[in-house]
Amino acid sequence: MKKGIVAIDLGSNSLRILKMDCHTKERLGEFHKTVKTADKLSHTGVVSKEAIERIVTALNEAKERLGFSDATVKAVTTEAIRQAKNSDEVLATIKSKTGVEFEVIDGEQEANYALMAIQERLKLLGERPESFMMVDIGGGSTELLFHYGEGKSFSKSFPIGIVTVTQTFKSPPQIADAIPALMNPMREYYNEIVSKYGKTKLFVAIAGTPTTVAAMKLGMEYATYDAQKIHGTRLSQKDLVTQLMRLLEMNPQERVKAVGVGRDDLIVSGILIYDELYTISGFKESMVIDDGLREGVAFSVCKQR
Numbered sequence: 001m002k003k004g005i006v007a008i009d010l011g012s013n014s015l016r017i018l019k020m021d022c023h024t025k026e027r028l029g030e031f032h033k034t035v036k037t038a039d040k041l042s043h044t045g046v047v048s049k050e051a052i053e054r055i056v057t058a059l060n061e062a063k064e065r066l067g068f069s070d071a072t073v074k075a076v077t078t079e080a081i082r083q084a085k086n087s088d089e090v091l092a093t094i095k096s097k098t099g100v101e102f103e104v105i106d107g108e109q110e111a112n113y114a115l116m117a118i119q120e121r122l123k124l125l126g127e128r129p130e131s132f133m134m135v136d137i138g139g140g141s142t143e144l145l146f147h148y149g150e151g152k153s154f155s156k157s158f159p160i161g162i163v164t165v166t167q168t169f170k171s172p173p174q175i176a177d178a179i180p181a182l183m184n185p186m187r188e189y190y191n192e193i194v195s196k197y198g199k200t201k202l203f204v205a206i207a208g209t210p211t212t213v214a215a216m217k218l219g220m221e222y223a224t225y226d227a228q229k230i231h232g233t234r235l236s237q238k239d240l241v242t243q244l245m246r247l248l249e250m251n252p253q254e255r256v257k258a259v260g261v262g263r264d265d266l267i268v269s270g271i272l273i274y275d276e277l278y279t280i281s282g283f284k285e286s287m288v289i290d291d292g293l294r295e296g297v298a299f300s301v302c303k304q305r
Contacts, residue, residue, distance in 0.1 A: 003021060003022050003023055003071075004019060004020065004021055004022065004028060004070055004071030004072070005019070005020050005022055005071055005072050005073075005074065005298045005301045005302055006018070006019050006066065006068050006071045006072070006073045006074070007019075007020070007074055007075075007294045007295070007297035007298035007301070008059075008062075008073065008074070008075035008076070008100065008102075008294065008297075009076060009077075009078075009292070009293040009294040009297065010035075010037060010055065010075065010076070010077040010078070010081070010102060011037065011077075011078055011079075011080070011138055011139050011140075011293075012037050012038035012041075012078065012079050012080035012138055012139025012140030012141070012161055012163050012164075013034060013035070013036055013037065013038065013138070013139030013140075013161075013162065013163050013208070013262070013263070013266065014032060014033065014034055014035065014139070014208065015031070015032070015033045015034075015035045015055060015058045015059070015062075016030075016031070016032050016292070016293070016294045017030065017031040017032075017062050017066065017294065018030055018294045018295060018298050019066045019067075019071060020298045020302070022298075022301070022302035025302075028066070029065070029066040029067075031058075031061075031062040031065060031066055033054075033058040033061070033062075034260065034261060034262030034263060035051065035054040035055045035058050035262075036051055036054065036139075036163065036262055037051050037055065037077075037080040037081070037139065037140075038051075038079070038080035038083075038139050038140045038161070038163040038164060039051050039163065039167075040167065041080055041083060041084060041140070041163070041164070041167075042163075042164045042167050042168055043167065045083075045084070045085045046084055046085050046086040047080060047081070047084045047086060047087070047090045052090055052093055052094065055094060056093070056094060056097045056098055059094070059098040059100055060097075060098055063098065063099075068099075068100075072301060073100060074103075074297050074298075074301050075100050075101065075102045075103065076102065076103050076104075076105045076109075076110075076113075076293070076297055077091075077102045077103070077104055077105070078104075078105060078107075078110055078138065078140070078141065078293070079107075079138060079139070079140030079141035079157070079159065079161060080139065080140045080163075081102070081104050082104060082106070082140075083140060083159070087104065091104075106157070107141065107143055107155070107156065107157020108155055108157070110136070110143055110157065110293060111134075111136070111143045111144075111145040111153075111155035111156075111157065112153075112155070112296070113293050113296030113297050113300060114134060114136050114143065114145065114206060114292050114293050114296050115134065115145055115147060115153060115155075115296070116295075116296040116299050116300060117289075117291040117292055117293070117295035117296040117299065118132075118134055118204055118206065118289055118291065119147075120291070120295070120299060121231060121289050121291045121295075122204075122289075124231075125231060125232045127202070127232070127287075129200075129201045129202040130148075130149070130201050131146070131147060131148045131149065131197075131198070131200040131201050131202070132146075132147050132200050132201060132202035132203070132204050133145070133146050133147075133200040133202070133203050133204065133281065133283075134146075134147065134204045134205075134206065135203070135204070135205050135206070135210075135274075135277055135286075136206050136207050136292065136293075137161070137162065137205070137206075137207045137208075137209045137210065137270055137273055137274060138161045138162070138207055139161045139162055139163040139164070139266075140159065140161040140163060140164055141157050141158060141159050141160065141161050142157070142158050142160050142161060142186070142273060143155060143156070143157045143158075144156055144158070144186060144189060144190065146193050146194075146197065146200060147200070148197050148198075148200070152197075154193055154197075156189050158183075158185055158186055158189075160182055160183060160186075160273065162208075162209065162266040162267070162269045162270040162273065163266060165178075165179075165182070165269040165272075165273065166265060166266050166268075166269045172248070172268045172272070175268065175269055175272055176272055179272050179273065179276050180276060183273070183276050183277075183280065186277070186280060187280045190280050190281060199281075199282075202287060203277075203278075203281060203283040203285070203286040203287065204286065204287050204288075204289055205235070205274065205277075205286040205287070205288050205289075206288070206289050206290070206291065206292045207292060208263060208267075208270065209267065209270030209271060209273070209274050210235065210274060210286065210288045211225075211227075211230050211288060211290050212259050212263070212267055212270075213235060213239065213240060213243050213271060213274070213288075214230050214233040214235060214288040215230060216243045216246065216247075216258060216259075217233065217235065217239055217242075217243060218230075218233065221257055221258055222256075222257065222258065222259055222260035223257075227290040230288055230289075230290045231288075231289055231290055231291075232287060232288070232289070233287070233288045234285045234286070234287055234288075235285060235286050235288055236284060236285045237275060237278040237279075237284070237285075240271050240274055240275050240278070241275070243271070244268065244271045244272075244275075246258075247259075247267060247268060247271075248268070252264065255267075
């Protein structure tokens with residue numbers, strides 16, 4: 001049996017891959033590329049040929065760099081492919097050109113994989129909260145998960161993400177005006193869960209927007225990003241406003257340097273979604289963790305052995 005696992009997460013904006021040794025939990029390699037799966041999806045209803053090419057190119061690059069042949073490959077994909085009218089064609093093309101077969105998972109599976117990764121990371125950080133709320137701000141959806149101890153978790157996926165919001169509205173002021181109404185279903189879900197089970201002790205934020213804001217607060221740029229320094233970083237709502245103002249004052253080249261190519265036009269939407277989650281929940285700060293879906297997939301496969 002192959003002792004390694006290659007866990008692949010194809011999201012609405014990014015392709016994230018982790019190669020891990022199941023026995024030692026050692027990370028053998030990582031790969032991240034912005035592929036913009038959901039580019040124009042909100043207008044066309046399909047994943048474009050250009051996006052498929054970006055995904056295929058990135059996967060083949062990752063195969064060459066990490067090596068897939070000596071490991072079990074588990075590949076999952078989320079909201080963009082869930083929404084796309086041509087999802088079967090997209091996945092068939094990717095498989096024929098890369099050999100990688102993707103499983104389309106639903107929002108609940110997505111949240112459960114992320115939960116597994118967060119629990120592992122919290123242990124490493126020495127954090128053992130009685131309960132926590134986890135937010136995963138993706139390209140095509142945002143997941144809310146509430147964890148109140150073993151066997152007591154509740155989650156829901158909402159079709160609001162940084163790519164779809166950015167491509168639906170024309171400017172940051174329009175996005176800011178639209179966000180409260182767009183996110184009202186999240187507010188209702190938050191209030192429903194908290195009224196039944198109580199407010200959680202900790203707010204955990206994962207995915208590209210929280211990690212980017214945390215990196216900016218710590219003085220990192222895209223090229224100097226260090227995930228190990230991100231884990232456990234605390235962000236206040238004021239931190240979000242401060243970094244948003246910095247981004248809006250940057251010229252396009254400075255913004256790319258700060259957050260990376262393919263994310264520079266999306267990060268404002270992400271911060272506005274993130275900011276509204278503080279308002280909805282009443283939390284004063286959140287803890288940022290760099291782990292997410294791909295780590296959860298890896299742990300899940302390893303646990304089954």
